[in-house]
Amino acid sequence: MLTMGIDIGSRSAQCVIFEDGQLLTYGNIETGPESAKTAYAAVDAAVHRRCELWGENRMQMPDVKTDHLRIEDMDSIVSTGYGRVVVPFAHASVTEISCHGRGAHWLVPGVSTVLDMGGQDCKAIRVNERGGVTDFVINDKCAAGTGRFLEIIADALNVPLFEIGELSLESTKDISFSAVCTVFVKSEAVALMKQGVSKPDILAGLHGAITKRVVTLLKRVGIEEKFVITGGIGKNVGVVAKIGEQLGGIEITIPAEPQIAGAVGAALFASDRIKKKPAITTL
Amino acid sequence: MAVAGIDIGSQSTKVVILEGDRILAAVTLKTGESGESEARQAMEEALRGARLKLEDMKSVVSTGIGRMSVPFARKQRSIVGCLARGAYFLYPQARTVLDAGADSFTAIRLSADGTVEDSAINNRCAANVGVFLDTMSRMLRIPLAELGAESLKATSAETISSTCAVFAESEVVSIVHRDPPVPIANILAGIHESMVNRLFGLAHRVGMQSEVVMSGGVSKNIGIIRAMEAKLGKPVLVPEDPQIVGALGAALVAQRVGATC
Numbered sequence: 001m002l003t004m005g006i007d008i009g010s011r012s013a014q015c016v017i018f019e020d021g022q023l024l025t026y027g028n029i030e031t032g033p034e035s036a037k038t039a040y041a042a043v044d045a046a047v048h049r050r051c052e053l054w055g056e057n058r059m060q061m062p063d064v065k066t067d068h069l070r071i072e073d074m075d076s077i078v079s080t081g082y083g084r085v086v087v088p089f090a091h092a093s094v095t096e097i098s099c100h101g102r103g104a105h106w107l108v109p110g111v112s113t114v115l116d117m118g119g120q121d122c123k124a125i126r127v128n129e130r131g132g133v134t135d136f137v138i139n140d141k142c143a144a145g146t147g148r149f150l151e152i153i154a155d156a157l158n159v160p161l162f163e164i165g166e167l168s169l170e171s172t173k174d175i176s177f178s179a180v181c182t183v184f185v186k187s188e189a190v191a192l193m194k195q196g197v198s199k200p201d202i203l204a205g206l207h208g209a210i211t212k213r214v215v216t217l218l219k220r221v222g223i224e225e226k227f228v229i230t231g232g233i234g235k236n237v238g239v240v241a242k243i244g245e246q247l248g249g250i251e252i253t254i255p256a257e258p259q260i261a262g263a264v265g266a267a268l269f270a271s272d273r274i275k276k277k278p279a280i281t282t283l
Numbered sequence: 284m285a286v287a288g289i290d291i292g293s294q295s296t297k298v299v300i301l302e303g304d305r306i307l308a309a310v311t312l313k314t315g316e317s318g319e320s321e322a323r324q325a326m327e328e329a330l331r332g333a334r335l336k337l338e339d340m341k342s343v344v345s346t347g348i349g350r351m352s353v354p355f356a357r358k359q360r361s362i363v364g365c366l367a368r369g370a371y372f373l374y375p376q377a378r379t380v381l382d383a384g385a386d387s388f389t390a391i392r393l394s395a396d397g398t399v400e401d402s403a404i405n406n407r408c409a410a411n412v413g414v415f416l417d418t419m420s421r422m423l424r425i426p427l428a429e430l431g432a433e434s435l436k437a438t439s440a441e442t443i444s445s446t447c448a449v450f451a452e453s454e455v456v457s458i459v460h461r462d463p464p465v466p467i468a469n470i471l472a473g474i475h476e477s478m479v480n481r482l483f484g485l486a487h488r489v490g491m492q493s494e495v496v497m498s499g500g501v502s503k504n505i506g507i508i509r510a511m512e513a514k515l516g517k518p519v520l521v522p523e524d525p526q527i528v529g530a531l532g533a534a535l536v537a538q539r540v541g542a543t544c
Contacts, residue, residue: 033457033460120450141445141446141450142408142446142447143447143448143449143450148450149449152449179407180407181408181409181410181448182448182449183409183414183415183418183448183449184386184407
């Protein structure tokens, strides 16, 4: 049985294919202007085992060929994410909150708190022992604390997005930012750069600033171990280190592929749909 | 004897030289890296306009975010008090002052004698302040000064649903590329309307009473003023130069402190 989960986010899209409850293959691409095209491109990336963002596929996959798979071969397809309603070939769609909870639970069994830091939103989710969502809070109104914030900052400092985390760890001086708003923080960062403050120090300060917001969100749902960070920002070691500092003592787990949690959850929901169908018995 | 008020905002520096009830000179300059040099420059320009020297000033009072970087100011005063004074001086019937600046929005409720009864300020979010309009002007390639007039040509206002300036920018990009194309005037009207909706929310916290005065650089935008009037259901008073209200208020304070110092 083949099931597919597809997560069309605001900045990136992932497609995951499961075979009988096991991960068969996945892909990760940048979201294009047309969601339907993005959906097809994500499927193409999955069958060819391609991750266009942040390097190669990091998770172990069965050693079988997958590039012959087509959408029609799928027994069930579930879409999620902000573009979930425009996936033309999906059989059903499920909200990203449910999918992230479920996906994180599959990636890290025993998870209790999930922080999903995506391109344009940030969610703190509590899940039960079965991966079901019991509580959540989301910030999708303000860019501070989202990937968009990091993109704008990386651009302003002229450092590639995937390098800012590492670079921030070289910081030797504490810088604190007074503004919260991305627009104002950017001006503050540019002013500091003109004053000759080093990029690692500025970046560390910025990572600290967005972490404060995220931690506030987390505290509203309550943090309990296991604590997992999913979403693209999970790949930024600088942010993860700052969250660790601010939470003090709570162990953070980052899945090998933090970005595919939503799509994994969707693929699992897709499997449910088949199981729920009345079984056709042939005697 | 003349006095001067100086208002150092995040984007512009304003100086007003006042003698009695008469404004002798008013100057607005862009604020740069250091507040001090702009303060001096704006002051010199205003003094030239008034044909006076710094020594002729009975007193100088500074206000605004950069008020501490004016070494020649005798006193510093908060922007809320100065805006209230300036607006009340221009319009004694004013009971609400809405100041929409580059980086902040301030709502003030005044009593009949011009004292501040309540105030609220947003300086944390760029979505309802001038920098947002600046970004939109650059993106849509329409000069900042023409946004207002252009928006009045709108046949209907496009809905902008994002609250955040960063997200609104992406939203506007997607609207610009929509097929069939949306007239730019309709997009601008939508931008102004969404900004006014947020301003109105904050202004409502202090209670809006007639008459309403709007000040600050954003108030030069006729689209914003019209949208605010539509929302309020009544006309808004806008000074000839809405940007200098804070500096004028500071000058009015200077008339008083000069006597005691």
